[in-house]
Every structure is written in structure tokens, then in C-alpha cells.
Ligand SMILES: Cc1cc2nc3c(=O)[nH]c(=O)nc-3n(C[C@H](O)[C@H](O)[C@H](O)COP(=O)(O)O)c2cc1C
């Protein structure tokens with residue numbers, strides 16, 4: 209391996225070992241966007257405060273996420289002897305004083321918060337983290353460092369096999385790197401699954417220079433945050449992955465395009481790039497080899513279609529981020545009309561491991577057509593909102609039960625939505641599909657980049673269609689009339705259906721739009737109607753009921769329900785009336801009632817007076833209506 | 841409300857950026873991070889710095905939903921429009937906040953004291969349904985809590 213790199217790694221490993229045998233306790237605190245939302249910064253501040261107050265001689269490290277999002281803030285404590293470390297969940301600021309006392313001062317464990325031993329042998333009452341039920345079946349490869357190393361410390365990365373894959377690639381010719389990546393079977397993680405090695409080979413064979421590599425960190429699918437977990441937890445993994453791709457394709461420079469909503473990921477990636485430059489891992493003469501690669505971070509400004517690769521390229525180019533008309537493809541004319549290659553964050557992040565451990569090792573973890581591991585984020589009405597890394601292949605239901613902790617109390621699985629707004633919803637009866645690419649392709653949708661949203665019987669499919677189509681309308685770039693006009697029309701029709709104005713002919717209209725939008729230029733327009741297309745296939749009864757009977761089985765469509773006071777004398781009614789944002793409570797015969805006209809169906813009153821207010825169908829049942837009409 | 845930056849200030853701020861180097865987004869983001877919004881003057885300065893036309897720069901500014909051309913309100917409630925939040929009553933929360941603040945999405949009070957903004961899911965769905973108040977997550981909301989929050993924001997200004 210390159211001598212300079214070898215020395216860098218050796219120094220880093222020595223420093224890492226020295227820290228471990230420092231004789232001081234070390235506290236690791238997960239600071240990422242998910243944990244901050246749950247108060248991790250307060251926990252960190254409190255830990256520092258307690259350390260100062262108690263005059264303790266211990267170190268604190270900021271780390272990324274283990275994926276236990278629902279148990280944040282997570283904190284681990286390594287013993288002074290460096291022999292073991294225990295990970296804890298729900299270490300909120302108010303618990304810190306007691307927590308530090310028991311773990312550091314008394315040198316014990318806090319069993320009620322412990323998740324598992326992350327270094328060393330199991331302890332009294334605390335098992336190994338691998339044995340935690342939620343970790344069963346997970347294989348931590350991409351996430352091997354997240355939650356362990358300080359994402360702001362390049363030395364930590366170097367000490368944990370970091371840049372070793374790049375070191376190997378430096379000793380290989382471009383063709384051999386491509387061959388290795390092709391052999392591994394690494395497919396794009398952004399949703400398409402196209403072999404990464406082939407894309408890199410297109411770029412390698414391009415005839416123009418300079419060539420560019422782009423990392424798609426736009427992660428626009430709401431409900432997906434796997435890329436964020438990597439960028440916030442182990443940013444150098446992506447830098448190294450891109451460096452390897454650069455050696456394979458002879459790219460001169462790279463751009464990492466990160467969405468506006470991820471400021472912490474932007475900051476950590478920027479610092480990682482800066483530190484890599486400082487150590488000579490990036491720049492015009494990398495580690496004295498004469499090889500050159502520059503890397504830049506670009507922060508987006510809020511646009512979903514900028515995640516489409518040509519929209520992204522236009523965005524970096526400085527134009528409106530509108531997807532281009534293809535051909536030419538990016539490999540021929542991309543950024544500044546030069547050959548370019550776009551891959552997802554997770555795609556690049558796999559490259560270091562493939563180089564380090566070989567294609568076979570990397571591939572063998574999954575016995576499906578898809579190789580390697582895949583990260584998923586689970587959300588919705590489930591018990592454990594989380595981020596996991598697993599071999600490909602378990603079913604949607606397995607993952608829900610095992611990692612998502614099942615549906616929340618009072619919730620029954622009605623369906624799920626993988627793949628974001630351009631994919632579709634499937635009913636619970638399809639929850640035994642495996643998490644691989646083909647089952648979704650066969651159904652005219654896609655698995656996507658890793659987000660899976662589970663929904664329950666209290667959810668209206670008409671509402672979800674309106675939501676996803678509304679998203680597609682908002683985010684349409686405006687180029688194709690089929691897309692911007694079509695999504696607009698679809699939203700109008702869906703809204704009308706949702707307020708009880710559905711017509712028999714609406715289904716035909718929506719089906720017409722399904723057929724029309726596929727003529728759009730880019731995948732955004734082509735797939736915008738997927739949600740509706742699949743809803744009409746799998747949830748047709750519900751659509752029919754809403755259109756014909758103007759009744760919503762989930763009783764959640766604002767336009768089809770009314771709120772009614774059932775027990776006006778209940779003391780909770782006063783608070784319910786006071787919370788109403790539109791003053792819909794009126795006195796009738798000395799009693800408070802809800803006036804249906806101004807009521808916006810926000811449901812705040814029922815939250816405060818659950819036993820005194822009920823939801824009823826807004827329109828009388830069809831049969832009754834007909835009888836009345838006939839009689840009158 | 842901060843006063844509008846001068847041409848000289850803006851020129852200095854974007855002096856590092858170059859034409860044809862992928863600097864449109866970085867320069868606009870820098871202006872917005874520094875001053876909270878991108879004024880007409882800033883568009884002109886950036887255009888000149890990047891050797892292009894204000895129309896082209898304005899085209900980019902208006903394309904992206906997170907660029908602002910007016911100063912941000914003092915207090916901003918950003919509403920998460922994401923799926924987990926939606927499943928847990930997010931849309932009813934939006935409706936209630938809008939009626940409480942008497943503002944449409946992406947609107948602000950005339951005095952710029954408070955505003956209501958459309959936000960996107962960033963994967964803090966453990967807290968769903970949620971809003972961000974000046975960037976800080978306020979999660980596990982009920983509609984009633986959201987109304988109280990909006991009333992407080994309105995009363996404080
Ligand atoms: C509207 C739209 C949005 C997209 N958003 C993303 C995204 O946020 N992240 C991503 O990696 N790919 C996204 N894609 C797919 C990209 O166009 C592209 O296929 C992908 O980045 C290729 O990387 P991969 O081969 O590594 O998967 C999007 C596609 C469309 C049509």
C-alpha cells in the first residue's frame with residue numbers, strides 16, 4: 209500500500225489504542241438530527257456540566273447513530289480500564305446526573321436503560337448488543353462505524369479500516385477496480401438498482417475530459433433518512449467511496465449534492481472533505497501519487513426533482529433544477545456537458561468494503577439477486593421508528609414485526625408505502641413480499657431508496673393519494689404539461705372526491721390521467737400517478753365507497769365526517785369549546801353544540817373531550833337518503 | 841427585522857465565487873444564511889459576480905422552495921408535511937394552525953413577526969406529528985397542543 213497512507217493509518221491506530229488505554233472513562237453521545245430532535249444536545253450539555261461539577265477526569269465523544277431512533281438519546285460509557293462499553297437508550301437530560309453517578313462514579317451499569325454491551329464481554333444483567341432482539345438479523349457493515357467513531361475525526365475513521373479500500377484501489381488499474389465492483393454485484397441504492405460497476409465503466413470509457421462524479425445526497429423521499437444516517441455518522445465512508453470510483457473512472461472532480469433539510473450532514477461532510485484535503489487524501493497530488501481528485505459539497509435549496517440525476521446536474525450547473533431530456537445521458541454529457549456519473553450515497557459507501565474485503569465476501573451476505581446489505585428506515589403508526597441495515601430478503605411484515613416493533617396500540621396494518629411519492633401503496637395482504645427489487649417492479653412501482661411507511665386502518669387511502677399527488681404537483685418542475693397539468697388535475701379530482709363530491713366518472717378520469725402522465729419526459733411525471741394507479745387496483749372498494757356512498761371507512765376524511773357533541777353537560781366540553789380555532793361551538797337551548805359550517809374538522813375538541821364528542825358520517829347513509837327521497 | 845445589506849456588503853460576501861464553477865447555489869445559500877433572505881439587490885450582485893444576468897439568477901431563486909426573497913419572520917412555525925406526520929394527524933394540525941394564525945402556508949404576518957412555512961420530513965419521524973419552531977423540533981403534537989403553540993406565538997408578537 210501507499211507508504212504515506214500506511215503511515216497515516218498506523219498513526220491513527222496507535223492514537224486510537226492509546227485513547228482506549230488512557231485509564232479514563234469515555235462517554236459517547238449520539239448527536240445527529242434524529243437524536244437532537246429528542247433532546248440529545250441537552251443530554252450532552254448536562255453530561256459536560258455534571259463532569260465539571262463532579263470534577264471527573266473523563267472524555268466525551270460525539271458519535272453518530274446506532275439506528276435506535278425511537279430510543280434516543282443514546283449514550284455509551286466505556287470503562288476506565290477500556291475493557292468494556294455499554295450502550296444505553298433514553299438517556300434524557302433529567303436522567304444524566306444519576307446516570308453519570310452510577311456508571312462513572314460508582315463504576316456500575318444502569319440495567320433499566322441498557323441496550324447492550326458494545327465492547328467486551330457481557331456483564332451482570334446486560335447482554336451483548338448483538339443479542340438485543342432488535343439487532344438480530346442485522347449486519348452492520350455500512351453502519352459499522354456509526355455510533356462508535358466521532359464523525360468529525362478523520363483519525364477515528366483511519367483507525368477503523370478507513371481509507372484501506374482506497375489504498376488497495378491505488379495499487380490497481382482502473383479496469384480491475386471496475387471488474388471487482390461488477391463481480392460484487394453492487395447495484396445502485398437510489399432506487400433503480402443499476403449495476404454501479406457498469407456506470408463507472410461508462411465513465412471510464414468516455415471520450416471527453418474532464419469527467420465528473422456526483423453523489424446524490426438529495427434524499428428527497430419523505431420517510432427515508434438512510435443517507436443522512438451515513439453522512440452524519442460516518443462521512444468519510446462516502447469520501448472514500450467516491451475516491452475509489454474516481455480511480456475506477458478517471459474522474460477529475462466530484463460533487464456531493466445534499467438537500468437543504470440536512471444542515472448537519474452538510475456540515476459533517478464539509479468537515480470530512482476539509483480534513484481529507486489536509487491529510488493529502490484529496491487534491492491535485494493525492495498522497496504523492498500524482499493522482500488528482502477534487503471534491504465539493506453543494507447544498508440544495510428545496511426541490512424534489514433535483515434528486516433526479518439530470519435535474520441535479522442542472523442544479524449544480526446553476527440553472528433551474530429541471531430534469532433534462534435524454535439522450536444525451538450523463539455519461540456522455542452531464543455536468544457542464546462533460547461525462548458524468550451519478551450515484552446514491554449508499555452506493556458509493558459500499559465501495560470501500562468491496563475493495564477491502566473482496567467481492568465475494570461483500571456479496572455473500574445476501575442470498576437474493578441483490579447483493580450486500582441494505583439500509584431501511586421504518587416509520588408510520590409503528591412502535592419503533594428506526595434505521596436498520598440488513599441482508600436483502602426479509603418480508604415487509606418481518607421487518608415491521610421484528611424491527612418496527614409491530615403496529616402501535618390500537619392500530620392494525622392496513623398497508624404500506626415503500627419508495628416515496630413516486631412509488632405506490634400496497635395493502636396488508638401484500639406485506640409478505642420480500643424487500644427486494646423485483647416484486648415491486650412487477651407491480652409497476654419500486655422499492656426505492658430505503659424508506660418504508662406503514663399505515664393503519666384509521667388512514668384514508670383517498671387522503672394518502674391526495675397527499676402524494678399534492679407532493680408530486682408541488683414538486684413538478686413545470687416542463688411537461690402532462691406532469692404539471694396532470695398532477696394538478698388529479699389533485700382537483702381527488703380533493704373533490706374527498707369532500708363528498710365524487711362522481712362515477714372520476715375513476716375513468718383518474719385512469720385517463722394514469723395513461724397520460726407516462727408520456728412525461730422524466731420519471732417524476734412518468735411515475736407521479738403510481739400511487740393512484742395502485743390504489744385503484746388494491747383499494748378499489750374504498751374508492752367506490754367514498755365516491756358512491758360518501759362514506760369513509762377510516763372516518764378521517766375531513767370532508768366526509770362531522771363532529772357532534774353527545775354529552776353537552778360533560779365538564780370537558782368547556783375546554784373543548786375553548787380550544788376550537790374557529791369558534792364553532794355555539795349555544796343551543798343553553799347547551800354547547802358544534803356548528804357544522806365553520807367547523808374545520810381538526811379534531812382538537814375531541815382530543816380534549818373524547819367521551820363527550822363523537823365523529824359521525826357527514827352524509828346520511830345512502831339507503832336512508834333514497835328512502836327519504838322516495839317518501840318525500 | 842435586519843436592515844437590507846448594502847451592495848458593498850453583498851459584494852464582499854460573494855467575492856469568492858466564480859462564473860461557470862457551480863457557484864450559483866453556494867452563493868445564494870451563503871447570502872441567505874447570512875441575511876436570512878435574498879434581496880433583489882443580492883440577486884443583482886450575485887449575477888454580476890457570476891457573470892450572468894439577474895433574470896437567470898432570479899430564475900434559480902424562484903425555482904427552489906427554500907429560497908426566500910423577503911426577510912424571514914421573527915418566529916416561524918414550519919410544518920412537517922411528511923408521511924409519518926400525516927398519518928398521525930399532521931394535516932389536521934396544519935388546518936388548525938392556519939386558522940389560528942390566519943395565514944396560508946408560506947405566509948407571514950404583515951409585521952413579519954410570525955409566519956407559517958411548509959417543511960419536509962428530515963427523518964425525525966419518532967416525533968411525528970411535529971412542527972419546527974425556528975428550526976427546533978416540537979414533536980408528539982396533538983391538534984390541541986398545536987393550537988396552543990400557535991396562539992402563544994401570535995400572542996407573543
Ligand atoms: C423525481 C426523482 C427524484 C429522485 N430522487 C433521488 C434521491 O433523492 N436520491 C437518489 O439517490 N436518487 C434519486 N433519484 C434517482 C436518480 O435519478 C438516480 O437514478 C440515482 O441517483 C442513481 O444512483 P444509483 O445508481 O446509485 O442508485 C430520483 C429520481 C427521480 C425521478
Ligand code: FES
Pocket residue numbers: 430431920921922923924925926961962963964965966968969970
Ligand atoms: S414525517 Fe414528519 S418528521 Fe418524518
